[in-house]
Amino acid sequence: MVVDIPQTDPYANYCAHKAAIDGAITRVLDSGRYIMGDEVLSFEKEFAEYVGVNYAAGVASGTDALELALRACGVGDDSIVFTVSHTAVATVAAIERTGAEAILIDIDPDTYNMDANCLETAVSKSYNGRAIAIVPVHIYGHPADMESIRKIADNNELIVIEDCAQAHGASKDERGAxxxxxxxxxSFYPTKNLGALGDAGAVLTNDIDLVEKVYSLREYGWTDRYVSDIPGINSRMDPLQAAILRVKLASLDAENKQRRFHAERYSKIIDKSSVNVPYVQKGVQHVYHQYVIQTAKRDELREHLLGLGIGTGIHYPVPVHKQPAYKGRVGTSGSLIHTESVADRILSLPMYPELLSTEVDIVAEHIVNWAYL
Ligand SMILES: Cc1ncc(COP(=O)(O)O)c(C=O)c1O
Structure with a gap:
């Protein structure tokens, strides 16, 4: 029997919150304030409180959030920033937009996150004072090894900017991403765990000087209106998106719980087969932005599921250092062996809070049956 199960479904999430979202949109329309204003200020306050830091600055996208955070920390022309190649191209694009060079670090093949040992080797080389920052990515919703990364950063006087685009609400030992x-x-891209209905992003920090720099950078470098102290851009958060995000923030924990429930159900069934299920480190609260399995016959399985009406994704099929736009331009830390080997094996299964348990069972059982064909 052919089913219709998409890999992700932001429309279902809109429907789940329709009345409250429509009300919030009407509130903004009726306010007469269409740039920044109270909705953005309130969302910034509520989201900073949710994450557990002092300040948030709403911006236009996750890519802008990374770029403005880097620029606020002094990253610019000739700087070097360490990150991973197993990520959305946006991570590296944001680094390059500041004028910096990205050095790409291999991943731990179990968690798919930056390998702290590879990072240690890379930072120990001499960069003539150009090395400024590290951007770990909490890929798929599993936090990176932040204790080790922060230690390496502190020992080498490097700034750490976390790419939390896939990790709203994730934690390790009760400490949040x-x-x-x-x-x-x-990022609040519509399919993210906390998703807007358009583009939006935010920069968070405990440091008042850094957040004030972002407030200025996101609005033409203004400190006073119409007076630019530094060169900035226009990357303000849209108040319509802020109002929508305020509605959805109230359900984020419950929706993350639902994602975990689905993930555990998938793993319990699929674990019986030769297909690898996600690894979760001790103490980690995974938020399953993606539920990613591994098999050597990934393309064959993907085709098989598609024929049954089951959508899947690949996050990501081509590591950044192999993308035409970045080939040969981005410095690497030598071997990216794990980054390259997982790219051919990974498959993201349907994962969103509104997915039904019966649908999870159908997908998982088809995978187990396929594995024994
Ligand atoms: C890991 C990661 N970093 C950065 C981004 C960029 O976010 P946005 O699409 O909001 O610019 C994304 C989202 O696509 C992402 O998944």
Missing amino acids: GTWGHMSAF
Whole structure:
């Protein structure tokens, strides 16, 4: 029997909150204030409180959040920033937009996150004072090894900016994603765990000077209106998106719990087969932005599921250092062996809070049956 189960479904999430979202949109329309204003200020306050830091600056996207955080920390032309190649291209694009060079670090093949040992080797080389920052990515919603990364950063006087685009609400040993770094950057792209109905992002920090720099950078470098002290850009958060995000923030923990419930159900069934299920480190509260399995016959399984009406994704099929735009331009830390080997094996299964348990069972059982064909 052919089913219709998409890999992700932001429309279902809108429907789940329709009345409250429509009310919030009407409130903004009726306010007469269409740039920044109280909705953005309130969202910034509520989201900073949720993550557990002092300040948030709403911006236009996750990519802008990363770029402005980096620029606030002094990253610019000739700087070097360490990050991973197993990420959305946006991570590296944001680094390059500041004028900096990205050095790409290999990943731990179990968690898919930055390998702290590889980072240690890379930072120990001499960069003539150009090395400024590290951008770990909490990929798929599993926090990176932040204790080790922060230690390496502190020992080498490097700034840490967490890419939290996939990790709203994730934690390790009760400490939340977005609280380990000097700054953190969030995306609210519609399919994210906290998703707007358009583009939006935010920069978070405990440091008042850094957040004030972002307030200025996101609005033409203004300190006073119409007076630019530094060169900035226009990357303000849209108040309509802020109002929508305020509605959805109230359900984020419950929706993350639902994602975990689905993930555990998938793992319990699929674990019986030869297909690898996600590894979760001790003490980690995974938020399963993606539920990613691994198999050597990934493309064959993907085709098989598609024929049954089951959507899947690949996050990501081509590591950044192999993308046409970045090939040969981005410095690497030598071997990216794990980054390259997982790219051919990973498959993201349907994962969103509104997914039904019966649908999870159908997908998982088809995978187990396929594995024994
Ligand atoms: C890891 C990561 N970093 C950065 C971004 C960029 O976010 P945005 O699409 O909001 O610019 C994304 C989202 O696509 C992402 O997944």
